[in-house]
Amino acid sequence: MQDAKALGIIQSVVSDQIFPRVANAGIAKMAWDLLYGEYHGGDQVRSVKLQNLRREFEYARMRDDETLSxxxxxxxxxINQMKF
Structure with missing residues (x-):
């Protein structure tokens, strides 16, 4: 019962982008380990994520239907994701 409650809490507080990753977790520990690996990760994981964000920033172009703001x-x- 406590595991189901903990899993429900974890699934309810993650963003819509992260939810599909933890939606299939059967127990709270599995969901926690997925989140830990995603956000804590090793130095190599963090450097790859940062490299992808830098590339995305460098190639960012304003879309035709997008406002300046x-x-x-x-x-x-x-930029905030790169700082994080």
Whole structure:
């Protein structure tokens, strides 16, 4: 019962982008390990993520249907993810 409650709490607090990764976890420990590996990861995992974010930032272009404020918000999100 406690495991199901803990799993429900974990699944309810993650963002919509992360939820599919923990949705199939059968127990809370499995979901926790997935999140730990995703966010804590080793140095190699972090460097690959940072490299991908840098590349995405370098190739960021304003879309035809995008407003300037939307474009700047998207760039700021990328910058914040790189800082994290």
């Amino acid at each position: 939307g474009y700047l918000t998207r760039l700021n999100d990328l």
